[in-house]
Amino acid sequence: MRPLAFDDPTFDYQTRRAAAYATYRGAELGEVLATVDGAEDGEGVEDGDYVGWYVAWRATADRVAGEAESALAAGHEETARDALLRASNYYRTAEFFLGPDDPRRLPTYERSRETFRAALPLLDAAAREVEVPYEGRTLPGYLFEPASSSTSSTSSPSPSAEARPTVVAVGGFDAIAEELYFLCGVPAALERGYAVLAFDGPGQGAPLRYDGLTARPDWEAVVGPVLDFLGDEPTVDDDRTALLGASMGGYYAPRAAAFDDRVAACVAFDHCLGVWEAATFGKESVASLVEQVPGPVVNAVASLRARLDPGARWQLRNSEWVFGVDAAGLSATLKEYSLVDVADRIECPTLVLAGEDDHLMPLPLAYELVDRLGGEAELRVFTREEGAADHCQVGNLSLAHGVVYDWLDETLGRGS
Incomplete structure (x- = not known):
């Protein structure tokens, strides 16, 4: 695929990743290109320039967040909501290349969370922050439900609310829970009547940054407490709960499904037979x-x-x-992060997504994963003609999420 903005493939992919969230009001292509082209000072971000990348994206994020504040003060909630969602994505992008010990990292990450959370009461859905009990700590996340599930975006669902099929969004190697709103297509799921839980696990987001919790391969020990938590939610149908694992979540989600029979369906978005492989x-x-x-x-x-x-x-x-x-x-x-020896234990229906030009997950490994799965499995390979051949189909999220949620409709039964 022709580069969008950079010759360096990592910088170019991260630019396209940021731009992809325009599908769900998380970006505008003009803002993205103006940021990397250096609209303010005329000097664009150079390939490999981590500092320039941070400065440019932080400036855009601050400006857009300021627009949100002005809109909110004037009572323009829709404009404020959209600007807050874009600012959250831009702060996430600004933080991306900073070192773990860089003093700018935590404040920038916090701004990404703050702007995202400020948008929650303005969404056309019920959305609330949650804390999942986990090994003496908690894992932060968000529970999204169609607006009819509760009377406001911050209140708890009523006991009489209908139990809905539910998607647990599982992030990957560099995930934060806030990004999963865009990457996993939470608005698309809500439109179809699904509840969605997005959260940070070990090695991700807040647990990594604040508690020093590094990654672990046995993600059944992470997803188990999440499913326990959802079991107490009256609007969650325990018999129709699916895992949607994005990027390295394409390992985490199937790994959990191999050891927890409460998982009714699993989507690997993209496939990840093994990290070492x-x-x-x-x-x-x-x-x-x-x-x-x-x-x-x-x-x-x-x-x-x-x-x-x-x-x-x-x-x-x-x-x-x-x-x-x-x-x-x-x-x-x-090598510990591999499905080779456990894929045959996955008995729930599984959808495996792959891009023919994925630079992180080689396509042949998708076929091997499907061959190893113990239950019903389906593979969907996205092509460059569809604009979706890249990792996690960031070039065409509408298409990818249509495939995912159509499959879940058929597998779980569509929510109402």
Whole structure:
């Protein structure tokens, strides 16, 4: 696919990722392009310039958030809502390339959450913040329900409210719960009558940033408490609860489904047979050689590559943060995140999505995952002609979410 704004594939993909959320009022293409082109100072963001990226996106986010404040003060709630959703996405994008210890990271992340939460009372749906009990802590998230489920966006659903089929949105390697509103198409789900729970798990969002909770491979231990929590919600149909795992969530969600029979359906969006399998696909001999090299040498080589390649620099730094290991320890850790030995335990209906040009999840691994699944499985491969061949189909979320929710309608029975 022709680059949108950058020659560097990582910078270009993140630009397209930000722009994709225009589908749900989370961006405007003109604002996105003006940001990376440097509309204010005439100097666009350069490939690999992490600082320039942050400065440009932070400026746009601040400006749009200011527009939201002015609109709200004037009583223009619809305008304020849309600006708040865009600002939240732009703050998330500004934070993206910052190092874990960068003093700008937490304040920028907090602004993403603040603007998103400020938009919740203005949505055409019931939306409330929730805290899921988890191993002596809580996991933060949001429960969205069609507006008819409650009398206001902040009140609890009434006991007489209808129990609805429910989607649990599961994020991935660099996920935050707020982004899942856009990435998993929460507005599309609400239109069809589904309730949706989006949350941060270990290695993601607030648990990683505030509590230092790194990722874990056994996500049945994470999803289990989420399903327990939903079991107490009167508007949730316990027999029609699906997992929708986005990006590396395409591993997390099927992994949970393999060990928890409360999952009625599972969507891998995209597929993720295994993190190590994806990272080393087509490079198996090099990966084998690296595993035989002493740890200090691995760390030195990884550091050198990171200095030369902006995408590799972000991936290494974020991997060390999310998984809590250095470069030398990554291979052993990433191998734990694999469905190879458990996919046959997944008995619920499963939909696997794949893009033919996905730069993170090689297409052949999608076919292998489907072959290994123990229950009914369906694979949908998106093409470049559809504009949806990229990772998580960010070029055409309307198409991807149509496929997902049509399939869930047929599998779970559509909500009302």
